[in-house]
Amino acid sequence: xxxxxxxxxxxxxxxxxxxxxxxxxxxxxxxxxxxxxxxxxxxxxxxxxxxxxxxxxxxxxxxxxxxxxxxxxxxxxxxx
Amino acid sequence: xxxxxxxxxxxxxxxxxxxxxxxxxxxxxxxxxxxxxxxxxxxxxxxxxxxxxxxxxxxxxxxxxxxxxxxxxxxxxxxxxxxxxxxxxxxxxxxxxxxxxxxxxxxxxxxxxxxxxxxxxxxxxxxxxxxxxxxxxxxxxxxxxxxxxxxxxxxx
Numbered sequence: 001x002x003x004x005x006x007x008x009x010x011x012x013x014x015x016x017x018x019x020x021x022x023x024x025x026x027x028x029x030x031x032x033x034x035x036x037x038x039x040x041x042x043x044x045x046x047x048x049x050x051x052x053x054x055x056x057x058x059x060x061x062x063x064x065x066x067x068x069x070x071x072x073x074x075x076x077x078x079x080x
Numbered sequence: 081x082x083x084x085x086x087x088x089x090x091x092x093x094x095x096x097x098x099x100x101x102x103x104x105x106x107x108x109x110x111x112x113x114x115x116x117x118x119x120x121x122x123x124x125x126x127x128x129x130x131x132x133x134x135x136x137x138x139x140x141x142x143x144x145x146x147x148x149x150x151x152x153x154x155x156x157x158x159x160x161x162x163x164x165x166x167x168x169x170x171x172x173x174x175x176x177x178x179x180x181x182x183x184x185x186x187x188x189x190x191x192x193x194x195x196x197x198x199x200x201x202x203x204x205x206x207x208x209x210x211x212x213x214x215x216x217x218x219x220x221x222x223x224x225x226x227x228x229x230x231x232x233x234x235x236x
Contacts, residue, residue, distance in 0.1 A: 009138050009210035010222040053208070056143040072140055072208075078223040079137075079144070079168060079209030080121045080180055080200055 001025040003033060003065060006072035014045040026067040030059050033071070050074070087112075089152040091165040094144045094209070099181045104165040108185035113163065115189035119196040121180040123173050127223075131216040137170040137179060140208040144168070147207045155184075155198050159191045166199065168209060179211075 002021040012018045015037075024036045030052045037043050051074035052059050058074070065071055090107045101120070108116060123135050152164045163185040173179055180203070184195035203209075204225070211223045 006140065008140055008208070009212070010224070013222070053140070053143055056140075056146055058206070072143070074140070074208050075210060075222070076224045076226040077204070077206065077208055078211050078225055079139075079207045080204045 001067075003028070003067075003069075003071055005033070005037065006070070008072070009075045011046070011050070011073050011075050015040065015042040026069075027064050029061070030054070030063045030065060031061040033065055034061075034073075037073070046073075087161050087163045088156050089149055089164050091167065092145050092149045092152065093167045094139050094141050094148065094170060095167070096169065096171040099167045099169050099178045101178065101181055104167055104181050104183040107165040108163040108183045110163060110185065112161075112187060113185040113192075114187050115192040116183065116185040117189075117192040117196045119180075119182040119200050120178050121200070123175050123177050123179060125175045127213055128228075130213075132175065132213050133216055134172060134174045134177075134214045135179070136172050136212045136214070136220075137168075138210045138212070139168070139170045141170070144208050148203065151199055151202045151207070154202075155195050159186070159195065162186050162191060162195050164195060164199065166203075168203075168207075170209070 002023050003026055005020045005022055007015055007018050022036050053072040053074050054065055054069050148166050156162045165183045168180045182196045182199045184192045186192040212220050214220050
């Protein structure tokens, strides 16, 4: 089982990829996914509580990720 | 064909195409309004005293458009009668290029001015768009407003 995570900006640089298949069973919680990502090469560069989006909306750390959800890690935003 | 002139969110776009300033102004213009405010964000030549040659903007495009639309809708819900159009550019931009345009129109000036201010302030907090600055010395860095804020706090 894996969940595909979209990566942008500094996080894409950290992991060296714009999408990552994370080996974790679905459903899982947002914080469980982030913990799994920390163990991957580049994962140590993640901040303590990175923002996560599920299905194009911000998700809390306790939110559930289901198989097929669109998941993205959101670096500190800097638009404008 | 008769123009539809109902107020609300009239355009949201996050795109590599250059921003059509006249286009967003035309969208919010209407015989019912007495005030049109326009905010333009542009690429500045210096950031924290460091010379910048350009900025690459990156977005999580579908979510960025959803968040921008949600922000504009919240502002319209709070102040009936507003007409809002927003374009944010992504891709490589040079000093002086327009990165974002926010047009807000209302019967009266205060709501039009306040709306543009609220949208740009909120955009900077929650729309998934990032910028990587290119410096004259060849270095490149992703801008992190949270790190800059933490640094300012530590220095105080």
